Amino acid sequence: MSENVFPVPPQIAANALVDQAKYEEMYARSVSDPNGFWGEQAGRLDWIKPFTKVKHTSFDPHNVSIKWFEDGELNVSANCVDRHAAATPDKVAIIWEGDDPGDSKKITYAELKDEVSRFANVLKAHGVKKGDRVTLYLPMIPEAAYAMLACARIGAVHSIVFGGFSPDSLGARIEGCASAVVITADEGLRGGRKVPLKANVDAAVAKLPVVTSVLVVRRTGGAVAMTEGRDHYYDVEAAKVSTDCPPLAMNAEDPLFILFTSGSTGQPKGVLHTTGGYLVYASLTHQYVFDYHPGEIYWCTADVGWVTGHSYIVYGPLANGATTLMFEGIPTYPTASRFWDVVDKHQVNIFYTAPTAIRSLMGAGEALVQKTSRKSLRILGSVGEPINPEAWMWYHNVVGEGRCPIVDTWWQTETGGILITPLPGATALKPGSATRPFFGVQPAIVDAEGKILEGATEGNLVITDAWPGMMRTVFGDHERFVQTYFSAYKGMYFTGDGCRRDADGYYWITGRVDDVINVSGHRMGTAEVESALVAHPKVAEAAVVGYPHDLKGQGIYAYVTLMTGEEPTEVLRKELVAWVRKEIGPIASPDLIQFSPGLPKTRSGKIMRRILRKIAEDSFDSLGDTSTLADPTVVDDLIEHRQNRH
Ligand code: 6R9
Numbered sequence: 001m002s003e004n005v006f007p008v009p010p011q012i013a014a015n016a017l018v019d020q021a022k023y024e025e026m027y028a029r030s031v032s033d034p035n036g037f038w039g040e041q042a043g044r045l046d047w048i049k050p051f052t053k054v055k056h057t058s059f060d061p062h063n064v065s066i067k068w069f070e071d072g073e074l075n076v077s078a079n080c081v082d083r084h085a086a087a088t089p090d091k092v093a094i095i096w097e098g099d100d101p102g103d104s105k106k107i108t109y110a111e112l113k114d115e116v117s118r119f120a121n122v123l124k125a126h127g128v129k130k131g132d133r134v135t136l137y138l139p140m141i142p143e144a145a146y147a148m149l150a151c152a153r154i155g156a157v158h159s160i161v162f163g164g165f166s167p168d169s170l171g172a173r174i175e176g177c178a179s180a181v182v183i184t185a186d187e188g189l190r191g192g193r194k195v196p197l198k199a200n201v202d203a204a205v206a207k208l209p210v211v212t213s214v215l216v217v218r219r220t221g222g223a224v225a226m227t228e229g230r231d232h233y234y235d236v237e238a239a240k241v242s243t244d245c246p247p248l249a250m251n252a253e254d255p256l257f258i259l260f261t262s263g264s265t266g267q268p269k270g271v272l273h274t275t276g277g278y279l280v281y282a283s284l285t286h287q288y289v290f291d292y293h294p295g296e297i298y299w300c301t302a303d304v305g306w307v308t309g310h311s312y313i314v315y316g317p318l319a320n321g322a323t324t325l326m327f328e329g330i331p332t333y334p335t336a337s338r339f340w341d342v343v344d345k346h347q348v349n350i351f352y353t354a355p356t357a358i359r360s361l362m363g364a365g366e367a368l369v370q371k372t373s374r375k376s377l378r379i380l381g382s383v384g385e386p387i388n389p390e391a392w393m394w395y396h397n398v399v400g401e402g403r404c405p406i407v408d409t410w411w412q413t414e415t416g417g418i419l420i421t422p423l424p425g426a427t428a429l430k431p432g433s434a435t436r437p438f439f440g441v442q443p444a445i446v447d448a449e450g451k452i453l454e455g456a457t458e459g460n461l462v463i464t465d466a467w468p469g470m471m472r473t474v475f476g477d478h479e480r481f482v483q484t485y486f487s488a489y490k491g492m493y494f495t496g497d498g499c500r501r502d503a504d505g506y507y508w509i510t511g512r513v514d515d516v517i518n519v520s521g522h523r524m525g526t527a528e529v530e531s532a533l534v535a536h537p538k539v540a541e542a543a544v545v546g547y548p549h550d551l552k553g554q555g556i557y558a559y560v561t562l563m564t565g566e567e568p569t570e571v572l573r574k575e576l577v578a579w580v581r582k583e584i585g586p587i588a589s590p591d592l593i594q595f596s597p598g599l600p601k602t603r604s605g606k607i608m609r610r611i612l613r614k615i616a617e618d619s620f621d622s623l624g625d626t627s628t629l630a631d632p633t634v635v636d637d638l639i640e641h642r643q644n645r646h
Contacts, residue, residue, distance in 0.1 A: 006396070006429040012378070012405055016291050016425020023426035023436075030439040031465075037440065038468055042069055042280045045319070046083050048249040049073035051276070057466035059493060061486045064478075067253055068277030068468045075247035076256060076279050077116055077153035080318035082247065085113035092323045095297065095346050096142050099189040099329040101338070104345075107142055109321070112149075114243040115142070119150035121241035122234065126181055126213045130155030130248060133258065135179040136304075137161045137170055137201055139188030140328040143217045143234070144304045145314050147183050152256060152275075155248045159258040159270070162305025163188050163195055165585040167203035173260045174204060176270055177475055180212045183234075185219040191333035198224040252276025258475045259307055261413040262525035263484060264515040270475030271307075271413050278416050279319055281469025285417040285438060286316030289407055290350045290379055291424040297376070299325035300352040301339070306522075307413040308383055311469075312352060316417070331357050336364035340372035340399070351399075352381035352409075354521040358391045358399075359551050366398050374399065379424050381407045384521030385553045386509050392431035410434035410509050412495065413523070414485070416469030419443070420507050433506045440467045445501055450489040460513055461499035462492040515609070517546030517554045522587045526609075529556060529590065532583035536576060538566045543599050543607045547592070547616035555591035557616040559599055559638070568595035592616075594641055598634040600626075611635060615642050 013019060018026065030037040035054040042051065051072025058065050084091065089110035097104045107115070128134060134156050138144040144160075151158040159177045161170050174182060182205065188195035198216055202225060205211040216224065217234045226233075256275045260268040286292060298317055302308035317324035325346055331339050339361065343351060361369070380400050382392075387408055396406055406429060410420040419441045420434040427435050437443050444452050445459040453459050470493070474481040488494040498510040512518060515526045526544040533542035541561040549555030560576065562568060573593050581589050600608045614623050620639050626632060 004431060006405075006431075008425055008428060009403060009405065011403070012291070012424050015293075016423075017288060018291075018423050018426050020426045023423055026439055027437070031442055034440060034465075038068070038280065041284055042072075042276070044283055045074055045079050045276075045279060047072050047074045051252060055466065059464075059466065059486055059491050061482055061490055064482045064486050066466050066470060066472050069252040069280075072252040072276055073249040074252065074276055074279075075153065075250055076275055076315065077120075077149040078247040079279060080149060080152075080315060081109065081113050081116050084109040084318075084321040088321060091321065093318060094142055094145060095323060095325045097325060097327045097329070097342050097346070099192065099333065101334065101341065105142075112146075115146045116149040116153060117243045117245035118238050118241055119143070119146045120153040120245040121243075122215065122237045123150055123156060123181065124154060124245070125237065125241060126215070126232075128154065128156045128181055131157065131255070132181075133157045133159055133177040133179040135159045135161060135170075135174045135177070135182045137163060137182060137184045137197060138217065138304070139163055139185050139190070139195065139197065139219055140303060140326055141185065141217065141219060142326065143185070145326065148257075148304070148310075148314055149318075153245060153247045155250055155254065157255045157258055159260065160305050160310070161260070162303060162585075163197060164305070164587050166582055167200045169584050170200060171204035171208060173268070174208055174211060176260060176268070177258050178210050180210060181215065182211055182213070183215045183217070185217040186224045187220040187222045189220060189328065191330040194220060194222065202227070250275050253472070257310065259310065259413055261307075262516055262523045262528060264525060264527060266525065266527040266531040268525070268528070269477075269480065269484070271471045272473050272475045273416050273469075274472050277468030277470075279315060281417040281467065282311040282316035283319035285469075286312060286322070287320050288423055289409060289418050289421050289438070290352070290381065292317075292320060292322055292350065294321070296349040296378075297323050297325060297347055298350040298352075299327070299343070299346070299348045300381075301327055301331070301354070301357065302352075302383075307416070311417050331361060332364070335368065336361055337368045337372060340369055340374055343377060344373050347376040349376055350379045350381070351377055352383065354384040355382055355387040355391050356385065356520040356551065356553055358382070358387070358395050362391060362394045363551070369398050374401070377404050379407065380404045381409060383409045383411070385518045386511060387432060389431040396431070405429060408432075408434045410507070414471045415467075416471065419463065419467070420509075430506055433502075433508045435506050437507075443499075443507060444492070445499055446489055446492070450492070456501060456503045458500040458510070459498070460489075461495045461497045461507070461509070462489050463495065464492050517556065519546070519549075519554055519556060519587065520552045524556070524588060528584060529558065529580060529588055532580045532588070533558060533560060533576065535583065536579050538563055538572065539576070540564075541599060543609060543612055544590070545609055545613045545616050547613070549591060552591075556588065557612075558590040558593045559596045559612055560593055561596055561599060594638070596638055596641065598631065598637065600634050600638070601630050602628045603630045612638075615639055618642070
């Protein structure tokens, strides 16, 4: 790991919101007086009914309960839209850049208010009421933001499913939160290729009587099947309603959205976020982490199907009255200069992306960056997985020409917003380190027994007290929430990440310590891939682990035991890859499949994944304790097969 230190550049320090002294002072207050600190920060929002209580939280595993601003009332869409539409109606809220470089448009705050209100009225006309869940399965088009904010406006709870998920995955998520209404598009468009979104919805909802309305936004105009009585084109419905829809007063703890995310079991969890604390946190972090100044153009390249898109394309920036860029395409279409072309075209000042994108563009060569100007860029950001120092240096030197601080932001779907991060004007950077905690965040490193370790150390990352943006529960399963996050280490939120802290108090995330892998910044449960594999008629057993992958960060390594009599052929290997893509979606495609006559198991029959991980990493000499193996020869076989692949 690199120990190079990059001080705050003078031109950034000169007009940053926070310098080092102010960070220390604000941080100290945020943890010593959370009620005072967050009570003041909540003033950044418009409250319909002011709160009288601020923090009311408990991490006690017998009574986990998280409430912030619990007697206050507000509306998220009023805060993200109406107040800016009133103050700065002509200011651009969203710059939309289509997949085709010739396709872009700008939506002002006044226009956003009309679009969101109209969308909300369409939802109402389809029976959506406060507390109802609505599933969104949309491409990166402005209607995705309109639909999110429309739900928030009328108190409905959105659940967005990434457009790369298969019909089965989509169906499970619709069912998991019982959405009667699904919003989709005819087709998506990515890298010049069409994505059959409506056809996927049809396949997903065929067996789901819970779904009574499917609203279809016309994106490509491609012909799609429309089921009479259930399916409606959005534009036809929109023409029937007005643009007048008053925002509903919501309690601060009313649900805002559910987002399904992968964990250590085969079933994704519905992470539930609520209204007041989430928006205060998304807004504050967006402003301070990116040192956002009014008038700046901000671009986060995530998809709204992931939490980064929720907090840092839509809610955080719009709560701050910012101009947020929404990109429909991919980094390599029509060429690998696309990101930088878009930066120049829209004069982007703040650019936030994932290490996997940086690594792939790095591979395409510097010339494709250097032919663009990028003079508008001021701050760069990274999220989703650890950024390796080589990619950090390239991002810093080639993309940012050495002048832009990189904020390496560590957080999770569960945390709602960024928890560990540099602040551009306050924090000297070390490539590969997410550096220091944000205001109100109290990280600690524990050993396997839960003992808090002090000073420079390494172990498991926990957070010892609540922050306003954190998840409140697993939708419909509070016990699972308690079990997953608060039972490993009593009284602490367990992140699932390993972490090192250096002598300067900087945090270095080392990756997941549970059965979650991070493939190109996408979170995946190994159990989900395993259950897809064993659903194949020729597969008897499967074990999936991550392994180091140059571009993706981690690749998916599957050990597969076939049914007796089945032959391990190349054809079958391809068939299994295609099968997983169909079952879960392309993001879950196994990179390597090793046919294994046996898997290493304990005498009680538990698969020893630790050993499988080591074999996948080619670390044959450090398998650790193998004395509990029921049949040690299985491991020798696996190693021999692994070595033969090279
Ligand atoms: C926001 C998001 C969460 C997991 C998290 C960790 C990894 C995210 C990171 C990072 C190192 C960073 N992760 N940001 N690891 N450095 N800056 O990505 O949410 O999809 O829920 O993933 O991603 O392992 O636990 P999510």
